[in-house]
Amino acid sequence: MGQITFSDVVAKTESMKGAPADFGRRSLIKAGLAASILTLWQAEPSWALEDRMSNDKKHGALPSILTMADVHAVSRALAHYTEGPLLNGLWKRPELSSRDRSVVTVAALIARIQSIEMPYHFALALDNGVKPAELSEIITHLAFYAGWANAMSAVAIAKDIFHQRSIGIDQLPPAKEKLLPLNEEAEKQRAAQVSNNFEAVSPGLVQNTTDLLFRDLWLRPALAPRDRSLVTVSALIANGQTGQITYHLGRAMDNGLTQEQASEVLTQIAFYAGWPCAFSALPVVKDVFEKRQK
Amino acid sequence: MGQITFSDVVAKTESMKGAPADFGRRSLIKAGLAASILTLWQAEPSWALEDRMSNDKKHGALPSILTMADVHAVSRALAHYTEGPLLNGLWKRPELSSRDRSVVTVAALIARIQSIEMPYHFALALDNGVKPAELSEIITHLAFYAGWANAMSAVAIAKDIFHQRSIGIDQLPPAKEKLLPLNEEAEKQRAAQVSNNFEAVSPGLVQNTTDLLFRDLWLRPALAPRDRSLVTVSALIANGQTGQITYHLGRAMDNGLTQEQASEVLTQIAFYAGWPCAFSALPVVKDVFEKRQK
Amino acid sequence: MGQITFSDVVAKTESMKGAPADFGRRSLIKAGLAASILTLWQAEPSWALEDRMSNDKKHGALPSILTMADVHAVSRALAHYTEGPLLNGLWKRPELSSRDRSVVTVAALIARIQSIEMPYHFALALDNGVKPAELSEIITHLAFYAGWANAMSAVAIAKDIFHQRSIGIDQLPPAKEKLLPLNEEAEKQRAAQVSNNFEAVSPGLVQNTTDLLFRDLWLRPALAPRDRSLVTVSALIANGQTGQITYHLGRAMDNGLTQEQASEVLTQIAFYAGWPCAFSALPVVKDVFEKRQK
Incomplete structure (x- = not known):
């Protein structure tokens, strides 16, 4: 493939808006550029948010796509609340460990598909002692408790963080492994109650709840x-x-x-x-x- | 326009962070690159998610921005649940047709702006027998039942799928067409009930509900x-x-x-x-x- | 840095999918391209949505990433409802000013992270008389009332609009300023009620509600x-x-x-x-x- 310059891409793009063009070459460009965009979108430059993190311990986080300068340019008040009451206030309260705060925050972000803060908080979670295997399981757990696409949105971010930190699948849980012992009595009670109430309403849902969850x-x-x-x-x-x-x-x-x-x-x-x-x-x-x- | 190389873009971008620069040329670059990004972001490479689809019938889907390999790299458990209980379990249950499952799934994704799975499921819906005209109407319907921006998020995905499959507006419903007959009795009852309860609270909402919906x-x-x-x-x-x-x-x-x-x-x-x-x-x-x- | 052409980027991207490669140079490309993507994604070309705006007053809005032609290509009905009942109907009703409609709409979009319509509606809000300082405060306010990441998603859009319109921080509120006088009586009552009900349940939440909000x-x-x-x-x-x-x-x-x-x-x-x-x-x-x- 010959040299394709940026002006070619611009030209291509313009022509794409009109009649169908040379699909073979376009697809090649598409594949390449789309891949780079997808990779780069989340794999953010190191300057991003670094000031936001400056009063925290050093870490190799993939930061969010916003810098503290961006926040400052839109709202100095929000920058102030972020640096003060949030990062230096809330996160330092002793009632909950930093690790647990990260678990709560990551769960909330995934549950609401708040993608923009995922890179920062996934990285912070790892820095705060959430193990890669645990982050992996949190995402899987939320596929069931927040929706499949919520988990997939988290995968899109986590894969780059795992890649950047050289976290391979050897550090992650296998697809299937020996399960923890079941509290048969409690589960029997739970299943009976759900079944009595809702078996007739949605047998498929009731069955999956027992078997899968x-x-x-x-x-x-x-x-x-x-x-x-x-x-x-x-x-x-x-x-x-x-x-x-x-x-x-x-x-x-x-x-x-x-x-x-x-x-x-x-x-x-x-x-x-x-x-x-x-x-x-x-x-x-x-x-x-x-x-x-x- | 002369040749603009990628290094120019990098340089431009750097300069954009400082003082205002040459706006004319920057705008041109912006227009071109933004357009290509917008087009390419959704028009994904063919390798994406293809293994996920491998146990389904062949199709020309625009896949999601995740590959099954990405899911695997973050959670083998989630990959397992996706391939097993979800795609080979849920989707094959006889209680609901694949076509209806697609209608339900597409509606849920749009209702929650779960964009990451829209390309995959819009394409799957068409493969499962949802007609382009029906997908178009589903999006329009959800503008009213989930919010205007939800529908617009779906438009951003659907336009590329329609383009890729050469689905022109001749296959889509006109802006206005002969309406189905109204069940006057049922509508009279519905309108009366809403009006009695809420006419005084929000006459504009009540009126639009009748006239537009x-x-x-x-x-x-x-x-x-x-x-x-x-x-x-x-x-x-x-x-x-x-x-x-x-x-x-x-x-x-x-x-x-x-x-x-x-x-x-x-x-x-x-x-x-x-x-x-x-x-x-x-x-x-x-x-x-x-x-x-x- | 030498000239890097688009084909280099494509090649780089391909190699990135395999074994780890030249990280130094890749990072440079990443930083540059990511920055341009982030900037350009929201800083949209001028042709976007301009027909949608054509029956409104001229403005320098950063439009959304969809054109009216895109909407038309997916649903002529949705295009019709947008141009008619929405833009020429709802927005012209006298019961609420355009300015207030913008405040309501912007708040709804941020509350639900409906990013796709933020560029259009943030710009429209400014055109409708919402001051930059007010938009800044709306975003800050919603950090507390809709979630921190919701505000950050809005920052990502607003920063480009402010930049494009040369709105500097001199036009925005300071981080801290002289507060409005407090209605001590009403606040005492509110605080007492919340405290009586929930002090024992979550003292941290109750305290922050008083002090921060x-x-x-x-x-x-x-x-x-x-x-x-x-x-x-x-x-x-x-x-x-x-x-x-x-x-x-x-x-x-x-x-x-x-x-x-x-x-x-x-x-x-x-x-x-x-x-x-x-x-x-x-x-x-x-x-x-x-x-x-x-």
């Missing part, structure tokens, strides 16, 4: 049940799915999430999913806390 | 009322808008959607909008089913 | 309290957060939003967030209206 996904060992619950509860709050919080927050606390931690999850999520999501969850969380104290 | 959009013949209902119900479930499900699921069943199909819509949507959306809809759907059986 | 953000003078309320209510309706509407709609009307305007907000939002969001809000809005008339 509670007897498979939840038992995968690469993410501890407590963390899986943390991801689930965070996604529910971030998406305003208050009707599902009661069961999963109870399960989370059964799995080891303390009340203080659950309380701080709300503080964290308010920033990343917005205050209204946190406030809509408050009465439900209150109710769960009160019922467990009896 | 029920005496226009719903009567466009390019999408059967049963399919229009299927799109609407899918979007409502996918967006967690449980308060609107009762009316529209009843209407869907009046329009010919069977209870078995409605039940399976929940099974399908669980994967694409996440389990919590499906479970939040379950009690409402149950109620509709039970009331119709009396 | 009601004693800081809401008192920033660059956006009038009435407009801040309009943004908040619009975001709540657009995201289906009906549980939070009662308080904020009451506050909006205390801040000067008339009932006729609030009513028309629903008419406007139906198009941009979809009918179901507007209809889910209707009973709550009705209740607020009725209680205030007593």
